[in-house]
Structure formats: C-alpha cells, structure tokens
Amino acid sequence: MIMSYLWTGMVVVSLLVSLLNGTGANLSSAILEGASSAITLGLSIAGPLCLWSGLAVVMENSGISSFLARVMSPVLQRLFPRSYADSKAANLISANVSANLLGLGNAATPLGIAATRRMKELSSTSYANDELCLLIVMNTASIQLIPTTVAAVRSSLGAASPFDILPAVWLTSLCSVGAGIMAAKILRRFFPHD
C-alpha cells in the first residue's frame, strides 16, 4: 500500500512542479523514455542475474554454504549465546548468515524464517527477544559479499569494471552491520523485556 501512495505522490508532485517551472513540454517524452529505459535495464540485467541464480543453486548443492556456516559459527556463537545452546537454532542461524553472505536470496529467507520461529519457540514469548532482534538487524543490513544486481546495472550502463566497487561495498557493509549490532546492544537497555 505504501508504494501506491509513493507512486501517486511522485506523479502528482512532478506535474505540479512542472506547471510551476514551465517544464511541462518535456514531461510526456520523459515519461515514455523512462518506460522504455526500464525494458533496456531489465533485459540487460537479466543475463547476469540468471547466471548468478544458476551459480547460487550450484553453491547450495556443493555444500559451500554449509562449509561457510561452520567457519562462521564461532563468531555467531558469541553474538547468539542463548540460541546456540540449542543445536537446531544454531544450525539455522549459521545457515541463514552464510546464505546471505553468498547472496543466495532464495535460500536465505526460508532459513531465516525457520531460525526466527525456532528462537521464538525457545523464548516462548510473543515479543522479539534480544537475539531475535539481532538476527533481524543482521538480515536487514546487507552482508552480501558480491552484489551481483548492482554490478549488472553498472555493466549495462557501460562501466569498464563493474566490480571495482567491491572493496568499498565490503567496508560499507561491515560498518553498517557493526553499527546495527551496536545499536541493538545499546537499545536493548531501554527495552527491558528480556
């Protein structure tokens, strides 16, 4: 529903501003240009997106994500000490985090939901406990190692090396996940439910 308000807002504001500025003459050609550029964009990112989705399935089958999950688990154990006491929750959390790192969106969401359900079962409350909030924050702060869609957009617009943004993306992601975890740790003091 929020997108309906946003979209309507966008077109209403555009018309009003163009009436005020007298830029109405170019408006209709700009709209059509936008519509056709969407097809160009969609089709040019389709190839890389399909290739990466294919590789994602191979990664799932090959056990790379479960290897990564094992590597990650000492760190995750520190972040989720209570859930790691339960082996089922521990496996789901580490599988969710490693699927996110590898960009396996199709696998990460069901694993994350299963982890959330298991953690809720363990806490037997209707609100989100501290470790659940932390898992949500880690899922909303992107920790994907290779942002393929963005790279595909860059390549479709003629970037010579579409992946040269990777080091910057990694540093940025690290800071935002770190900030999210810190914010969760500070904010939990003001929500003394747990």
Place this chain on the structure above:
Amino acid sequence: MIDLLIPGIMVLVSCISLWKKQDVYSALIKGGENGLRIVFTIIPSLIMLLSAVHMLRSSGAIDEFAGFLYPVFDFLGIPPETAPLMIIRPISGSAALAVGADLMQTYGVNSQIGRTAAIMLGSTETTFYTIAVYFGAAKIEKSRYAIPAALIADFTGFFMASVTTKLFF
C-alpha cells in the same frame, strides 16, 4: 585481483560441485529459470517506477528537492542527489533499483554520485520488507527495537557509502 573474483568463483564452485558428483549443469539451468522468474516480476515495477522517476527528474522536482536538502547533506558529506534513493531503499527493492540506475545513468556510472548510489544499493537491504516477512512468518507481535536498530544500520550504510567512494576512487 578483483577482476578474477567472478571467474574464480565460477571455476571453484563448479569444480567442487563436480567433485562431489553433483549435476552442475542441471543446477545451473534450474537456477537460471529462477533468475528469469525474478526478472519477469521486477520488470513491470521497473517500468512504472522509471516512468515516474523520469517524470520527477524532467519536471525539476528532484533537483529542487536535492537543493532543499543540500545544507544538511553537504555537512554530512553525502551527495544530496542520492536523497530519493535513501528514502526509497528501505521500502522497495525494485524502486531502489530504478532510482539507483537512474542516478548512475544521469550522472555517469563512474561519477562520484553514480558510484555512491551503487555502493548504497550494494550494501543495504529492503529493511521494512525484510522485517515484515520475518516477523509475519514467526507471528511476532512486538518488534521492540528491531526497526530503529535496522534503520541506524541503513543510515550508517548510506553515510559510509559516500565516505568509501571518496576513499577508494
């Protein structure tokens, strides 16, 4: 180094999978079909959103909005042109893709603004959508501080995207 990352992953992943006697090629095709389905679902929203974004840009509304926010963004060192992207990013993934692609096209993929937009897109997620999916599926009523903490992470990502653009390029 970074140029060899993608070919390296392709080689490594398929070799490990083949060594484990997996049918690599069928897995690739199966995944490719999933990818095509994703493309089909995002193209209609890209069409609607890019039409509206081009309309906004052509009317001059985006420039006026950026000009209005200029003092605050200039203080933080974030390009004010990326403001629409920051607003839409936590709400809709395909809208953010449309706005980000428009920024990259308008100002150039390798421009300061184009790179900042790309890094913002690559290092943040559709926060509200993710929270809704997770809490909805697990039937959790009170999200407590999950939303503010997630938004702090997003904002840090937006801020750091402009810092790292200056740092690396």
